[in-house]
Amino acid sequence: MILAKYLARRFFASVIVVLGVTLITLLLMDRTRGTYVPGIDLNPSLRPEDIARLRANLGLDRPFYIWYLTWIWGVLHGDFGRSMIDGSTVMSHILDRLPNTIELTATAILVGILISIPVGVVSALRRGSKTDHTLTVVSVAGFAVPQFWLGLMLILIFSVTLEQHGLPWLPSSGAYSAYNGGDLLDRLLHLIMPATVLSFFYVSTWSRFIRSSMLEVLSQDYIRTARAKGMSERRVVYLHGLRNALIPLITLIGLELPGLVSGGLVVEVVFGWPGIGKLAFERALQYDYTTVMGVTFFATMLVIAGNLLADLLYGVLDPRIRYG
Amino acid sequence: MIGPSRVAELDMPSAGIETGGSRPAQSYWNESWERLRANRIGVGAGALILVFAAIAIMAPLVSAFITHYQPQTINLDQTFAKPGSVHWLGSDELGRDTLTRLVWGARVSLGVAFLTVAISLTVGTSVGMLAGYYGGWIDDVLMRLVDTVLAIPAIFLFILMSILFRPNPFTLAVIVASVGWGAVARLVRGEVLSVKQRDFVLATRSIGARDTRLMARHLLPNVLPVLIVAASLGVGQIILVEAALDFLGLGIQPPTASWGNMLTNAESYFFRSGWLVALPGVTIFTTVLASNIFGNAVRDAFDPRLKS
Numbered sequence: 337m338i339l340a341k342y343l344a345r346r347f348f349a350s351v352i353v354v355l356g357v358t359l360i361t362l363l364l365m366d367r368t369r370g371t372y373v374p375g376i377d378l379n380p381s382l383r384p385e386d387i388a389r390l391r392a393n394l395g396l397d398r399p400f401y402i403w404y405l406t407w408i409w410g411v412l413h414g415d416f417g418r419s420m421i422d423g424s425t426v427m428s429h430i431l432d433r434l435p436n437t438i439e440l441t442a443t444a445i446l447v448g449i450l451i452s453i454p455v456g457v458v459s460a461l462r463r464g465s466k467t468d469h470t471l472t473v474v475s476v477a478g479f480a481v482p483q484f485w486l487g488l489m490l491i492l493i494f495s496v497t498l499e500q501h502g503l504p505w506l507p508s509s510g511a512y513s514a515y516n517g518g519d520l521l522d523r524l525l526h527l528i529m530p531a532t533v534l535s536f537f538y539v540s541t542w543s544r545f546i547r548s549s550m551l552e553v554l555s556q557d558y559i560r561t562a563r564a565k566g567m568s569e570r571r572v573v574y575l576h577g578l579r580n581a582l583i584p585l586i587t588l589i590g591l592e593l594p595g596l597v598s599g600g601l602v603v604e605v606v607f608g609w610p611g612i613g614k615l616a617f618e619r620a621l622q623y624d625y626t627t628v629m630g631v632t633f634f635a636t637m638l639v640i641a642g643n644l645l646a647d648l649l650y651g652v653l654d655p656r657i658r659y660g
Numbered sequence: 661m662i663g664p665s666r667v668a669e670l671d672m673p674s675a676g677i678e679t680g681g682s683r684p685a686q687s688y689w690n691e692s693w694e695r696l697r698a699n700r701i702g703v704g705a706g707a708l709i710l711v712f713a714a715i716a717i718m719a720p721l722v723s724a725f726i727t728h729y730q731p732q733t734i735n736l737d738q739t740f741a742k743p744g745s746v747h748w749l750g751s752d753e754l755g756r757d758t759l760t761r762l763v764w765g766a767r768v769s770l771g772v773a774f775l776t777v778a779i780s781l782t783v784g785t786s787v788g789m790l791a792g793y794y795g796g797w798i799d800d801v802l803m804r805l806v807d808t809v810l811a812i813p814a815i816f817l818f819i820l821m822s823i824l825f826r827p828n829p830f831t832l833a834v835i836v837a838s839v840g841w842g843a844v845a846r847l848v849r850g851e852v853l854s855v856k857q858r859d860f861v862l863a864t865r866s867i868g869a870r871d872t873r874l875m876a877r878h879l880l881p882n883v884l885p886v887l888i889v890a891a892s893l894g895v896g897q898i899i900l901v902e903a904a905l906d907f908l909g910l911g912i913q914p915p916t917a918s919w920g921n922m923l924t925n926a927e928s929y930f931f932r933s934g935w936l937v938a939l940p941g942v943t944i945f946t947t948v949l950a951s952n953i954f955g956n957a958v959r960d961a962f963d964p965r966l967k968s
Contacts, residue, residue: 349807356808364820476956480949482900484907485941488927492937496930601815602904613815617908620819628820635813 339651346647350640357636358629359404365625366400394420407629416630421622426630429615436511437611439523441600443531445592448538449585455539456546457578463551471543478540487533487606494529509608530607534600538592545588550581583653590646593638692885695961702957705950709895712947716766723764729757731764731917740933750935752925758936761917762943768918769947772833773898777891779837784844785887789875791845792852803849810842818901822910832911836901844890848883855882885962892958896951903944919944 391397395406410417416426455475459468491508498505507513507526553559554577562572601613608614612631619627686694697703715722723730734754741751749758791802809817818835825831855861856879864878905911906920914921919940926936 349804352804353808353811356804357812360808360812361816361820364817364824476952477945477949479952480896480900480945482903482907482941482944482948484904485923485937485944488923488937489941492930492934497934500931602908605908616816617819620816620823623823628816632812632816635816636811639811639813 346644350644353640354633354636355408358408358633361629361632362400362404362407362625365623365628366403407626411633416633417626419619419624419627421619421624421627426627429627430612430630430634433610433612433615436609437600437604437613439511440527440530440534440604440609440611443527444534444538444600445589447531447535448542449589451535452539452542453546453578453582453585455543457550457573457581459543459547460550460554460581461573475540475544478536481536483533483537484602484606486536487529487603490529490533491606511610530600530603530609533606534603542585542588546581546585549584550577553577553581556580580654583650586649586653587646590642590649593642593645688885692962696957699957699961702954702961705953705957708950709947709954712766712950713770715763716770719763719767723760727757727760727763729760731761732756732915740929740936742933743935749939750933752922752936753929753932758922758939761922762919762940765917765919765922765940765943766947768829768912768916769899769902769920769944772829772836772902772912773895775830775833776836776840776898776902777894779833780840780844780894781887781891783837784841785848785880785883787841788845788848788850789852789879789883792849793856793871793875793879799849802845806842806845809839814839814901818905819908819910822905827905827911827913829912832902832905836898836905840894840898844887847886847890851883851886852879855879889955889959889963893952893955896948896955899944899948899951 388397395403398406407417414427416430418425419429455471459471462468494506495508496505506529508529511526512523513526554573559572559576562576563569567576600609600611601617603609604611604614605617612634616628616631616635619631734756735751736754738751739753743750743758749762751757752761787802787806791799817839821835821838822832825835827835861874861878864874869878902911903918903920903923906918907923909921909924912918912921914925922940923937926933926940929936
């Protein structure tokens with residue numbers, strides 16, 4: 337009952353946030369749409385009335401608020417409208433790019449988890465040791481590396497330099513080769529560098545987090561009790577310690593859900609990865625505001641869903657949490 | 661300042677205070693300052709930032725007397741020079757001196773970062789203070805606004821805004837701060853909510869202090885440590901964001917040099933010169949690393965509760 341009430345309140349707060357986000361996005365886009373007809377305002381052979389007709393076709397002659405209400409009405413019916421550039425539906429663009437983005441982000445998150453948990457646990461168990469210091473330095477340094485630059489350096493080393501020396505090199509762009517490519521090996525080769533860059537970021541964030549969470553858990557009374565009753569250190573650390581230390585990580589990963597769309601944007605652009613982030617970036621530069629609105633809406637829903645999911649999972653995993 | 665220093669005092673043996681053999685009582689600020697100074701790595705990192713800032717401010721002098729190049733002087737006889745005695749850090753595709761451009765780029769990158777922090781703090785503090793102090797519908801409205809701003813994936817907001825406002829250093833700072841203020845507002849609101857409950861606030865109000873006075877003279881100093889920590893931890897992240905926007909072509913536009921847009925250029929000349937890719941990145945990395953280390957030191961010194 338309390339949970340239902342909590343969910344209801346969260347739902348209404350979310351509706352307000354979503355409306356706010358779409359309104360802000362559209363207000364920003366709207367400032368640019370006054371003169372906008374794709375590529376056609378540069379065409380000298382068009383008469384003013386032709387341009388007016390084209391604008392009307394795209395719905396650009398209607399006032400801002402009518403456009404917004406029509407758009408909202410469409411979204412409520414699952415219709416995100418059509419791209420202003422190529423006329424295909426925004427939804428088909430998103431669905432087209434989504435698998436690529438999920439492939440990249442899911443790999444990066446998985447690699448991130450697999451590396452950061454052992455790193456964090458080792459740091460915590462050997463607190464103050466040389467290993468701990470080294471790992472700390474590496475992760476603090478990892479925070480400071482610009483993602484796009486790391487990507488460029490990898491391309492410089494593993495694509496450009498290796499190729500110059502006639503060695504086998506990694507593809508620097510795209511999700512698969514356009515000609516005779518597309519099989520599993522080809523896709524994996526394309527995935528290596530972007531996934532490395534993205535997971536590098538996750539590892540340096542999460543390993544610090546797991547370390548401090550682990551240290552906190554290990555200082556709890558129930559750990560002392562477990563040790564006092566003669567439980568083996570291994571069981572204490574992994575059964576009682578790690579399981580509880582990982583709970584906060586759920587929140588972090590939940591908050592990473594919107595990263596599906598936006599977190600990888602820079603990486604997608606650097607590596608020419610045909611994902612949603614790159615789509616939004618390219619279309620924003622072309623003033624394709626139906627597509628941008630659609631992607632932004634989609635991304636915002638992910639933010640809200642991620643937050644909610646993290647909160648709820650947190651409650652399931654940690655019964656001490658109560659929703660009020 | 662009540663919060664943090666009381667925590668520190670509780671740890672001290674009470675006998676020490678009675679015998680008078682302990683250190684003299686110090687203000688919170690003195691104590692924090694001492695703690696910060698004791699952290700050598702932190703102080704070193706802070707000094708490095710100051711040196712970079714000084715070099716950035718004196719960029720014209722560096723151009724005139726040290727490198728003898730201007731950042732936008734084109735010399736087509738010396739394109740893609742390797743680092744050496746003529747161009748210490750090499751030159752780019754138009755023969756422009758890399759070191760000189762890095763120095764001038766520091767003006768942009770550091771300038772935008774500091775300006776962004778200043779704007780975020782000013783707006784965020786005002787909003788957080790109002791929301792936390794007045795509560796009720798003001799709180800609801802302001803915090804829903806913060807929720808909304810923070811729910812838009814930041815990079816989308818940056819892209820849209822930089823299409824709307826042709827970016828120069830000032831608009832770029834405003835653009836990045838348009839997201840940054842939200843987190844500050846949440847932070848300040850939380851602090852104000854807890855400080856508001858303390859007795860001294862009631863006492864101040866009972867002798868007739870007006871709201872504005874209470875906020876500016878009594879609440880603000882209590883929120884200040886949190887702000888100092890947020891500011892020093894924020895600089896590094898903002899430098900990264902700004903560099904990424906420049907790289908995407910959404911920030912500072914060529915020919916003005918910035919660390920980010922030097923990399924956009926370099927991307928086209930991978931095969932000619934790896935130096936052009938490596939150097940701006942190393943510069944960004946060093947600066948951000950120093951800012952983060954300094955930020956951590958400040959956090960540990962000013963807010964012992966948060967020490968990790």
